[in-house]
Amino acid sequence: MKTHTTNYTNTLIEIAEDSPVLASVIPVVKNDKKTIANYQYEKLSKHPLEYTSDELLFEIFAERNDISPSELEEARQAFFSKGQPCLRTSPLAKKNGFGIFHNQDSKVKLIPAESEEYQQLLKDDSVKKVKAMRYKKINRNGL
DSSP states (O other): OOOOOOOOSSEEEEOOTTOSOSSOOOOOOBTTBOOHHHHHHHHHHHSTTTOBHHHHHHHHHHHHTTOOGGGHHHHHHHHHTSOOOOGGGOHHHHTSOEEEEEOTTOBEEEEETTSHHHHHHHHOTTSEEEEOOOSSOOOTTOO
C-alpha cells in the first residue's frame, strides 16, 4: 500500500495572496467548538519544530475522531493510504496571517507574517517558497 506524505523540507508556506489580514491573528473558537485552525494553532504555538506536517495532521484527525490508542496504527495507515491536503490549505496560512515553515527535518513552526523572521525567510534563497491556497475560491471565469 502506497503511503502519501504532506511533509516539506526547508520550505516556507507563505500567507495566501488574498489573505484578509497582513498580520497574524489568533483563531477564535466558534460556538464552543474548536476549528481546525484552533487545533493547529494550539499545537504549533506550544510546540514549535516538534511536529512534522504528517504528525500534526494525523494527531488532530485522531483527536477529533476519538481514535483509541489501540486503533492508532491502523488509522494512521488508512489516513495516509490516500493523499491528504497539506498545510498549504491551513486556515492559519490562508486567512490568519501565519507563514508555516518546515525545517530541514520537516518539523513545522508558525511564523507571524509581520515578523522579521518571516521577512528574512522570504529573502533567503536557500528556503523554498510556496503560497498557501487562496482564501476565496474563484470560478473558472476568474470572477
